Amino acid sequence: MRLDHDPETEWFRAEVRRFLEGHRPAVKTQHRSGVRAPDPEDIPALRKWTAQLFEAGYLGSDWPTEWGGTGRADPVRATVVAEEMARSRVPSPLGTGLLAAAALIHFGTQEQKQRYLPGIRSGREIWCQLFSEPGAGSDLASLTTRAQRDGGYFVVDGQKVWTTNGQHAQLGFLLARTDSGAPRHAGISAFVLDMTSPGVVVRPLREITGTSDFNEVFFDGVRIPVGNVIAEVNRGWEVATMSLVHERSGAGAGGITMLRAVGDAVALAASLRRRGRPALSDGALRQELGRLYAAARISMRLGQFHLSRALDGTADAADAPLAKIFYSETNLALVDLGLALQGTESLLTEDDPDAIAEGWWQDAFLYARAFTIAGGTNDVLRNLIAERALGLPKEPRGV
Numbered sequence: 001m002r003l004d005h006d007p008e009t010e011w012f013r014a015e016v017r018r019f020l021e022g023h024r025p026a027v028k029t030q031h032r033s034g035v036r037a038p039d040p041e042d043i044p045a046l047r048k049w050t051a052q053l054f055e056a057g058y059l060g061s062d063w064p065t066e067w068g069g070t071g072r073a074d075p076v077r078a079t080v081v082a083e084e085m086a087r088s089r090v091p092s093p094l095g096t097g098l099l100a101a102a103a104l105i106h107f108g109t110q111e112q113k114q115r116y117l118p119g120i121r122s123g124r125e126i127w128c129q130l131f132s133e134p135g136a137g138s139d140l141a142s143l144t145t146r147a148q149r150d151g152g153y154f155v156v157d158g159q160k161v162w163t164t165n166g167q168h169a170q171l172g173f174l175l176a177r178t179d180s181g182a183p184r185h186a187g188i189s190a191f192v193l194d195m196t197s198p199g200v201v202v203r204p205l206r207e208i209t210g211t212s213d214f215n216e217v218f219f220d221g222v223r224i225p226v227g228n229v230i231a232e233v234n235r236g237w238e239v240a241t242m243s244l245v246h247e248r249s250g251a252g253a254g255g256i257t258m259l260r261a262v263g264d265a266v267a268l269a270a271s272l273r274r275r276g277r278p279a280l281s282d283g284a285l286r287q288e289l290g291r292l293y294a295a296a297r298i299s300m301r302l303g304q305f306h307l308s309r310a311l312d313g314t315a316d317a318a319d320a321p322l323a324k325i326f327y328s329e330t331n332l333a334l335v336d337l338g339l340a341l342q343g344t345e346s347l348l349t350e351d352d353p354d355a356i357a358e359g360w361w362q363d364a365f366l367y368a369r370a371f372t373i374a375g376g377t378n379d380v381l382r383n384l385i386a387e388r389a390l391g392l393p394k395e396p397r398g399v
Helices: 007-023 040-055 075-088 097-107 110-122 236-250 253-271 283-312 319-347 356-371 378-389
Strands: 127-130 146-150 153-160 171-177 188-194 200-205 214-225
Touching: 007 075, 040 110, 075 253, 075 283, 097 110, 097 127, 097 171, 097 188, 097 236, 127 214, 146 171, 153 171, 153 188, 171 236, 188 214, 188 236, 253 283, 253 319, 253 356, 283 319, 319 356, 319 378
Parallel strands: 127 171
Antiparallel strands: 146 153, 153 214, 171 188, 200 214
């Protein structure tokens, strides 16, 4: 797949760039790296931003016409939007409404669509994703949060973790086990959860960045109406898998973010002096910057290659893991270099007025390790590549 040099695609790309520059919200979140929860005072602006992206057709264009879309999927345009948002460093849509919308559009009842889709488009209702658990992150199928039928309700007990925006969300896209006797993937159901329900406790986790982007969420006898099941009971794995496929539209966007960061690193090296000369005059540093630039380009193309194969029906089990591992480890090396260039000034933070680039490099360095864990730890993904893509013997368990 090529996303450049096609006149129509490039015209659309230019249109998206103009829109993003003309409507960019002034919020603190956009100056931080990674997937971050907003400061409370920025939420009104981000609600408006989310609604503007939908209204312009840059989000939700593939939704059915009755819900504001065109009814036609255009993965190339969706990828262009994701890439340009990464290049412009504008905030992402607020919450995980797009993930929930994909599940609702494909599996939801008419009543569920009518109740929830307008709130996603307007940014009025913030969603969070309630999938990962303390013992079920990289291996989501091992989740243990239970949902037991009690008349017209399911009663939920358990815990989720790493829930972005959980402290701000009104609604949650929840996976819970409804049949403990079924095979792991077959006994899971998907629910819409009202986050204000009695028994739901959200505890923000303060990370090494100093911010609270993730949360623990506890469920103690939480009652969810049967009408909030998405699709049939025990089809949650299918619902979750299908909705996650829609995240592929961002393939390559991480590489573009890194390309811009490499440019920032070059500018930083040119502005700093070492032994009376610009740091950029050091040949070894220039070689390392060149290596990182090449790796960022490869990361972008790997993401696009993964998307292309997925759309063509020729995806391999190694495609997504390879792209994720390569991106996360290149990104870590890049922000490490950005900090090393600053010397003792790397100890400053975003709250210090003398911090270079408002402390972006420090925040990015602290967050970068999360990319090697989120979406499956890199070690687990390497095992997946070995076993599922290369057909190597499985790693011995319990030895």
